[in-house]
Amino acid sequence: MKVTVIGTGFVGVTTSAVYAKQKHTVVGLDVDEQKINSLNAGKVPFFEPKLQELVQSGLKSKKLSFTTSYQEAVTDSDVVMIAVGTPSRPDGSINLDYVKESAKQAAPYLKDDAVLVIKSTVLPGTLEQIKPIVKNITDKKIHYASLPEFLKEGTAVDDTLYPDRIAIGVEDDFAWEVLSKLHAAFKAPLVRVRPASAQLAKYASNDYLALRIVYANVLADVCEQAGADVDEVLEIMGHEKRIGSHYWYPGLGYGGSCFPKDVKALAAFVDEFESPERNLFRFINKLNVMRPADVVEKLTQVAGKLKGKKVAVLGLAFKPNTDDQREAPALFLIPQLLEKGAKVVSYDPMVKKIASEQIATHKHYEQVRSIKQAITDADIIVALIEWPEITDYKFKNNTDKKVIFLDARNQFDQQTIAKAGYEYLGIGRQRLETSN
Ligand SMILES: NC(=O)c1ccc[n+]([C@@H]2O[C@H](COP(=O)([O-])OP(=O)(O)OC[C@H]3O[C@@H](n4cnc5c(N)ncnc54)[C@H](O)[C@@H]3O)[C@@H](O)[C@H]2O)c1
Known part of the structure; x- marks a missing residue:
């Protein structure tokens, strides 16, 4: 053929x-x-x-x-x-x-x-x-x-x-x-x-996965207020066959070339025949767009003012194993950090240059070629994307200063990071101060 x-x-x-x-x-x-x-x-x-x-x-x-x-x-x-x-x-x-x-x-x-x-x-x-x-x-x-x-x-x-x-x-x-x-x-x-079902099934699948991510984030916020741990809650939920333990990603929200676009497209489609307050897809998008700012707010509550602080952002692609940066969380997080006066040093194993001229040319932004370079002298480390190179890295705070470790995808063991000399901050997890 x-x-x-x-x-x-x-x-x-x-x-x-x-x-x-x-x-x-x-x-x-x-x-x-x-x-x-x-x-x-x-x-x-x-x-x-x-x-x-x-x-x-x-x-x-x-x-x-x-x-x-x-x-x-x-x-x-x-x-x-x-x-x-x-x-x-x-x-x-x-x-x-x-x-x-x-x-x-x-x-x-x-x-x-x-x-x-x-x-x-x-x-x-x-x-x-x-x-x-x-x-x-x-x-x-x-x-x-x-x-x-x-x-x-x-x-x-x-x-x-x-x-x-x-x-x-x-x-x-x-x-x-x-x-x-x-x-x-x-x-x-x-x-x-029929063609309409095939077309809609694609949106329905992606938008449902996006909804799971948004749901996990909302749940994570509730856990923080309630003294619970979102991973423990998700583990218990996951034992229920109707729910399953797969595809829960509390973090900075979904990104990539498909989910944001497909949620917005279905929202616009539904707008044609439904009132705004009934448009679930609009709400999914809204909650996801708000997410990076929510996490930055949380970070500043712990770290205080970000002005002059060095923040190491690890992971620029929208997920591991790709160099695609379309709607990557870094592109939303970094401008907010820079806006608050932080100095941002980033690293990604595959992305050679961040896909935003505005960020790339900012006087307080730098992209370096190793995790070590990025985290040296950092006041805050943001482990943003779960590249194996990042999750396997043996982080160790060899300084006397307080360094906050934001585990933005809950990939690290809290005790291990605290023992390595960092103040651990996860998503929907309880805060853990350094045990050094
Ligand atoms: N990337 C994904 O993970 C993914 C997954 C499932 C579905 N999709 C969907 O598949 C479609 C393609 O996505 P992608 O990520 O491969 O896109 P892409 O942007 O990587 O590639 C699209 C290609 O189409 C070419 N093109 C544009 N106009 C053309 C024309 N008139 N004639 C010939 N070529 C032309 C462009 O030059 C480009 O190379 C999109 O609708 C996307 O939503 C993408």
Whole structure:
């Protein structure tokens, strides 16, 4: 089967390489020539574990290639998959311009009975906007489908090779047959649904996971007031099968390229037919946006004024195992620390430069190349992202001064950090002073 994947970002490259591994002939297409040249040379232009090797083996087997030419990529393709970005507009709704533009560019080369699939995260109603664009350009018989992507950055290759389920939103049997054949090698349930259900299931899944994070944060605040420990509470809750112990992350809130965008998009969608006070998704977003300021406030209650204090921020990516900084907690935390007069020194194992010129050029900001450099002389250490390099680090306060250790993801043992000479501050945990 010949498959075209339009957009070679995290989703497009991973999807292309996995289909190629399964012996389909795959052409990845992007408007970014530099990206395409790099991919054709076997170099993935962003960090994603295992992906570069998979791309290289696809290129070697000749099952995978990349191009900037719509004609070359789309001609004779059985399946044309749109995997371009769907960023947020200022009101939170999604911008479909890239999706529409790709459909428009691909349309002249679509063959009869081609299946045009939207893999990008889009809301119900999107296919209805795409169809007239394509119909205006070609009179070929096109089948439309929605195939949302559920991969997670950091584990994208394994998530795509071994998915929990594949949601196939189709309008007719032909598209279903083609897409079930395309996914025949996957050992995952293929769930046939209408396109609107597939599209909404993607938002419903991400927004539910975001809700768990927000819930854990709200619970953490309650625990602090109640003299309880949020991890103990979550452990007890987790024994209940209806709840489970997975995916509880008290911290600075969710970030990344998907959750913030997908919560805001569903909120904007719900706004169209529901009153604001009934819009749960708006409230999830609001609580998450407030979170970094809440944590900074908590920090200042313990540390006093931040003016002139050195704060080491460890972890700039939005989570471990990625260099993606989209909506990373550091981008919200650091400006607030700088605003309060702190000097911020940051470190991340993979991020070479923080994705904010305003922060990067601030006179009280510096990014260094090791944890040791970052924490030397620090008054406050913020362990922000649970990179193994950070959680395995043997922290030790060799000075006489009081150093606060903010464990922003509750990854450290309180006693160990206190014994190492720090004043431990967790999320939803009781404060522990140094035991030195
Ligand atoms: N990143 C994730 O973890 C993830 C997971 C699941 C779903 N998604 C969804 O998948 C979609 C893609 O996300 P991503 O993170 O891979 O995006 P990305 O921003 O990393 O990549 C998008 C690519 O599309 C290209 N592009 C834009 N317009 C184009 C056009 N007209 N023709 C050809 N190429 C074009 C861009 O140059 C870019 O390389 C989004 O809707 C996103 O919400 C992302």
